[in-house]
Amino acid sequence: MAFPCPICKKPLGLTLEFIMRNPICACPNCQTSFNFTVNEDIIKTYQETMSEIEKIKRQYKGMAKFS
Secondary structure (H helix, E strand, O other), X not given: OOOEOOOOOOEXXXXXXHHHHOOEEEOOOOOOEEEOOOOHHHHXXXXXXXXXXHHHHXXXXXXXXOO
């Protein structure tokens, strides 16, 4: 899912992983600055969730297709 710039409406092409590593960034089209700084608890919960998803994917590899 592409997150659009609220100013110029063009897709930013950002992933959650990128935002967590680079919470302050700018739109490559209009140069609007964004501050996506989040609480450390949210980052920890996200990382735990992604780890659980990867564990499930490994468990069911060969039985189900994940996109």
